[in-house]
Amino acid sequence: MIFTSAGFIAAVIIPAVLYYLLPKKAQWPLLLIASIGFYFAADKRYLIFIFVTFLAAYICTILMGRIDLKTKAYIDSNKDKITKEQKKEVKGRAKTRKRIFLIIGLIIALGILCVTKYTNFVIDNINLLLKDGSKIREMNIIVPAAISYYTFQTCSYVIDVYRGKTTPQKNPFKLMLFVSFFPLLVQGPICRYDDLAPTLFGEHKLLEKNISTGLTRIIWGYFKKVVVANRIAPAVIALTGDTDTYKGTFVFVAMLFYAFDLYCDFTGGIDITIGISKVLGVDVKENFNLPYFSKNIKEYWNRWHISMGTWFTDYIFYPVSVCTPMLKLSKWSREHLGQKIGKRVTVYLASLLVWFTTGLWHGPAWNFIVWGLMNYVVIMASQELEPLYAKFHGKFKVKDKPLYGIFEIVRTILLMSMIRMFDCYRNVPLTFKMIGTMFTKVNLKIFSDGSLLGIGLTAADYIVLAVSFVIILTVSIIKNKRGHVISDNAFTLRYSLLALLLMGVIVFGAYGTGYDMTQFIYNQF
Amino acid sequence: MKKKIIASILIIIFLTGGLWFLQRLLMPKYQGKIVEGAMIEEYYKETEGHDVLFIGDCEVYENFSTMTLWEEYGITSYIRGSSQQLIWQSYYLLEETLKYEKPKVVVFNVLSLKYNKPQKEAYNRMTLDGMKWSMSKVNDIKASMTEEEDFIDYVFPILRYHSRWQELTSDDFKFLFEKEPVTVNGYYLRTDIMPQGEFPDPMPLDDYSFGENAMMYLDKMTALCKDEGIELILIKAPIEYPYWYPEWDEQVSSYAEENGLTYINMIPLSEEIGLDMSHDTYDAGLHLNVYGAEKLASYFGQYIVDNYGLEDHRNDPKYTKIYEEKIKLYNKMIEEMNNITEEE
Amino acid sequence: MEELIKILKDLHPDVDFDTCETLIDDKILDSFDIVSVISEINEEFDVVIPAEEIIPENFNSAKALYALIKKIEDED
Numbered sequence: 001m002i003f004t005s006a007g008f009i010a011a012v013i014i015p016a017v018l019y020y021l022l023p024k025k026a027q028w029p030l031l032l033i034a035s036i037g038f039y040f041a042a043d044k045r046y047l048i049f050i051f052v053t054f055l056a057a058y059i060c061t062i063l064m065g066r067i068d069l070k071t072k073a074y075i076d077s078n079k080d081k082i083t084k085e086q087k088k089e090v091k092g093r094a095k096t097r098k099r100i101f102l103i104i105g106l107i108i109a110l111g112i113l114c115v116t117k118y119t120n121f122v123i124d125n126i127n128l129l130l131k132d133g134s135k136i137r138e139m140n141i142i143v144p145a146a147i148s149y150y151t152f153q154t155c156s157y158v159i160d161v162y163r164g165k166t167t168p169q170k171n172p173f174k175l176m177l178f179v180s181f182f183p184l185l186v187q188g189p190i191c192r193y194d195d196l197a198p199t200l201f202g203e204h205k206l207l208e209k210n211i212s213t214g215l216t217r218i219i220w221g222y223f224k225k226v227v228v229a230n231r232i233a234p235a236v237i238a239l240t241g242d243t244d245t246y247k248g249t250f251v252f253v254a255m256l257f258y259a260f261d262l263y264c265d266f267t268g269g270i271d272i273t274i275g276i277s278k279v280l281g282v283d284v285k286e287n288f289n290l291p292y293f294s295k296n297i298k299e300y301w302n303r304w305h306i307s308m309g310t311w312f313t314d315y316i317f318y319p320v321s322v323c324t325p326m327l328k329l330s331k332w333s334r335e336h337l338g339q340k341i342g343k344r345v346t347v348y349l350a351s352l353l354v355w356f357t358t359g360l361w362h363g364p365a366w367n368f369i370v371w372g373l374m375n376y377v378v379i380m381a382s383q384e385l386e387p388l389y390a391k392f393h394g395k396f397k398v399k400d401k402p403l404y405g406i407f408e409i410v411r412t413i414l415l416m417s418m419i420r421m422f423d424c425y426r427n428v429p430l431t432f433k434m435i436g437t438m439f440t441k442v443n444l445k446i447f448s449d450g451s452l453l454g455i456g457l458t459a460a461d462y463i464v465l466a467v468s469f470v471i472i473l474t475v476s477i478i479k480n481k482r483g484h485v486i487s488d489n490a491f492t493l494r495y496s497l498l499a500l501l502l503m504g505v506i507v508f509g510a511y512g513t514g515y516d517m518t519q520f521i522y523n524q525f
Numbered sequence: 526m527k528k529k530i531i532a533s534i535l536i537i538i539f540l541t542g543g544l545w546f547l548q549r550l551l552m553p554k555y556q557g558k559i560v561e562g563a564m565i566e567e568y569y570k571e572t573e574g575h576d577v578l579f580i581g582d583c584e585v586y587e588n589f590s591t592m593t594l595w596e597e598y599g600i601t602s603y604i605r606g607s608s609q610q611l612i613w614q615s616y617y618l619l620e621e622t623l624k625y626e627k628p629k630v631v632v633f634n635v636l637s638l639k640y641n642k643p644q645k646e647a648y649n650r651m652t653l654d655g656m657k658w659s660m661s662k663v664n665d666i667k668a669s670m671t672e673e674e675d676f677i678d679y680v681f682p683i684l685r686y687h688s689r690w691q692e693l694t695s696d697d698f699k700f701l702f703e704k705e706p707v708t709v710n711g712y713y714l715r716t717d718i719m720p721q722g723e724f725p726d727p728m729p730l731d732d733y734s735f736g737e738n739a740m741m742y743l744d745k746m747t748a749l750c751k752d753e754g755i756e757l758i759l760i761k762a763p764i765e766y767p768y769w770y771p772e773w774d775e776q777v778s779s780y781a782e783e784n785g786l787t788y789i790n791m792i793p794l795s796e797e798i799g800l801d802m803s804h805d806t807y808d809a810g811l812h813l814n815v816y817g818a819e820k821l822a823s824y825f826g827q828y829i830v831d832n833y834g835l836e837d838h839r840n841d842p843k844y845t846k847i848y849e850e851k852i853k854l855y856n857k858m859i860e861e862m863n864n865i866t867e868e869e
Numbered sequence: 870m871e872e873l874i875k876i877l878k879d880l881h882p883d884v885d886f887d888t889c890e891t892l893i894d895d896k897i898l899d900s901f902d903i904v905s906v907i908s909e910i911n912e913e914f915d916v917v918i919p920a921e922e923i924i925p926e927n928f929n930s931a932k933a934l935y936a937l938i939k940k941i942e943d944e945d
Contacts, residue, residue, distance in 0.1 A: 006675055006677045088944065163920075163921035164921065165921060165924075298899065302896070313900050314920075314923075317900055317904075318900070318903075318904070318920040318923045319920040321904040321907070321908075322904065322907050322908075322917070322918060322919065322920055322923070323920075324917065327907075327908055327911045327917065330908045330911075331908075331911075331912060334912075343905060343908075346904055346905075346908055347901050347904050347905065350904065351901075383901065458691065460690075460691045491529055491532060492532040492536070495532070495533070495536045496536055496539070499536055499539055499540040499543070502540065503540070503543050503544060503547060506544065506547070506683060506684070506687055507547055507551070507683075507687050507690055508687075508690065509687065510688075511684075511687075512678070512684065512685060512687070512688065
């Protein structure tokens with residue numbers, strides 16, 4: 001389901017109105033019904049998948065919780081009788097038993113994800129090795145919408161219960177709501193149970209503040225999504241589809257267009273999600289923090305798709321880096337390969353795994369894997385270059401000059417946008433080749449000979465895009481400076497601007513006949 | 526708090542007013558260009574009822590001069606025609622018109638029976654956008670939508686036409702609130718002449734029987750007229766192309782017989798009517814020009830006066846003033862049209 | 870405690886770890902630093918800090934981190 005369909009808008013408005021009319025006790029059950037209905041409307045077969053994932057998480061966490069309670073009760077009642085060693089042993093045994101349920105839960109949830117999303121990718125790759133005639137046929141498997149998001153969200157809950165960070169939710173319906181909360185079922189973000197639960201299951205009064213911030217986010221999101229992303233997406237597809245015509249400087253244009261497109265599409269979609277949740281009184285954590293103002297790649301990844309980045313850090317990077325074999329390896333390397341290398345081994349290996357899986361998570365294709373690895377290379381390179389930077393800054397003292405800051409921002413945007421071209425082209429070698437032509441076949445004439453009018457954008461479209469760009473940039477700069485754009489007290493100003501913006505979206509939005517193809521770019525992930 | 530309420534009300538007025546204005550601005554203006562899109566709306570300016578109501582496609586609104594019917598027989602008539610008007614659209618337009626008036630005779634051109642399913646959005650729009658809101662319009666939209674269309678786009682046409690901001694012309698501002706008439710009582714006149722040429726040979730069809738859906742609406746139309754005590758006349762205008770298959774003709778004949786209706790296929794009557802297709806058509810025989818339309822109206826008027834005993838209103842003070850104006854408009858249109866034709 | 874401060878100082882010589890209590894909140898230590906610190910601690914104190922203990926509260930100050938080490942040592 002896409003945010004701009006009439007069905008989606010109706011599916012949001014009706015529960016939102018009922019939400020405040022019904023008794024407050026009925027609020028979260030209503031959300032559950034709406035969420036199931038929402039998923040059902042998308043495709044009723046999806047429900048089986050999400051239900052199995054939920055059920056596995058529910059049973060495993062309940063059993064883990066029971067083990068914890070029993071262990072605690074045993075230790076408490078035998079406080080004086082058992083020694084410290086015995087206590088440790090009991091705890092250790094409990095942990096081992098809990099681990100069994102952790103593994104079962106994760107295998108089921110991740111198993112469904114892998115089978116539905118990656119089976120054909122594996123088959124394709126095996127087929128590359130097989131001779132003609134003995135090739136395996138691709139399977140016809142449905143990939144449930146948003147499966148990557150809800151699976152990761154569920155896994156984080158199961159792991160948090162295992163770690164003792166979260167107490168298991170005993171009410172299965174509440175847990176089902178956590179797994180399936182509908183605003184998150186379009187394109188995330190991946191929420192943590194402890195962050196979401198208090199407001200998700202809480203009782204909410206109709207608050208003007210929630211409505212105003214919620215509506216602001218929703219309309220602002222639609223503006224970015226419908227006016228900019230939908231308009232520019234066909235141009236990106238045109239530019240990256242015909243690689244014979246559009247090479248050299250066209251690749252550079254495509255790169256910038258895609259950067260603008262993806263930003264508006266993804267942050268716009270998340271604005272809508274957070275806005276809808278806010279209207280319902282549910283607090284969803286921010287997924288972006290003005291990512292294009294980052295001064296380096298590491299910072300960028302702390303500000304772009306935050307929920308995904310922290311997920312990989314907390315559940316892959318840390319556990320892998322501090323597990324016993326890794327610590328042993330680290331020790332061994334220090335002894336045998338020297339301090340310099342030894343110190344790096346852990347971080348390098350764990351990061352490699354993180355970026356490989358991040359790439360794979362984005363989609364079953366080598367393009368995404370290579371994209372992930374490119375990020376890895378750039379991050380590690382900049383890590384290694386840090387002493388050099390320090391030297392440079394020690395000498396030239398430009399670090400605090402505003403112009404240098406802008407240089408760093410532009411550099412980061414260009415670098416990230418270039419790596420991202422792996423999303424766009426058909427395959428990996430082609431992407432490398434096209435990026436190469438950007439440097440070898442510079443052709444500035446394309447800006448004056450009208451070729452940019454042949455990619456599905458009219459002069460009027462360019463004007464709308466330029467004006468939108470200025471608006472988005474201005475709002476971002478204000479937000480960066482003050483932390484907010486319109487003060488909460490400026491009631492009339494806020495709603496007047498929103499009314500204007502809404503009219504702008506309706507008139508200048510690229511939607512309706514001829515714009516159907518623009519499903520969310522992030523939808524499929 | 527009080528301030529907030531006032532501000533809210535003002536902002537809501539600003540928003541709805543703004544959207545209403547933008548919608549009017551962005552909806553296509555059919556004046557002067559594709560006039561077919563402006564016809565349906567014009568009906569609501571009528572102040573008095575009519576004896577005869579025509580419904581159907583271009584074979585009614587280009588072929589029957591409503592002013593000839595008035596001048597020669599004192600018959601008041603109106604054509605609720607529109608481009609490629611499909612039979613369910615004719616039915617719902619009839620249903621809607623009956624809310625405003627009760628004609629004695631309804632004339633339906635049967636060519637559209639050949640369409641059993643929704644055809645094209647553009648034609649739907651030209652027929653539907655001009656209708657005022659009523660259950661008839663709602664049902665009409667539902668029956669007419671192609672698979673790609675959404676009901677909501679009819680409720681808020683701005684959602685469909687918003688991208689016209691790129692194509693706005695001075696006409697969009699000129700006709701924002703006031704629209705010039707494009708027809709006289711639904712009759713769209715032309716004065717240019719282009720003699721009839723050769724039509725391609727008819728293609729044999731796999732199946733000659735009319736679709737179930739189309740026939741269902743013919744049934745509904747028949748029933749509605751019966752309930753209201755209105756005479757329903759089925760006609761096929763004297764136009765040879767698009768081809769009117771004998772198999773189709775038979776089906777309508779037997780339907781009329783079964784239901785006690787009059788059906789007149791005018792194609793063989795061309796000579797009797799006095800049509801000269803080297804002079805009376807403006808587009809090589811597809812539609813009549815004003816000379817042909819006046820002849821046809823003269824012929825058909827005589828027929829309904831003879832058979833349905835319609836009153837002559839020419840001395841009825843209720844109508845004389847109104848029709849004086851209409852005749853003036855009619856003559857002005859002929860004059861303007863002549864000027865255009867001569868310029869060309 | 871002194872050994873711990875030394876480990877941290879090696880990573881960021883310009884930070885006053887005795888007083889700073891926002892090492893994570895102010896993004897002074899990033900994930901790479903944390904992993905380095907944990908492996909150094911493993912070496913120095915022979916203590917394994919498990920992944921579930923990597924939360925801001927335990928790493929925001931040298932003091933908190935030291936308390937964590939003591940707690941794990943104590944449980945062993």
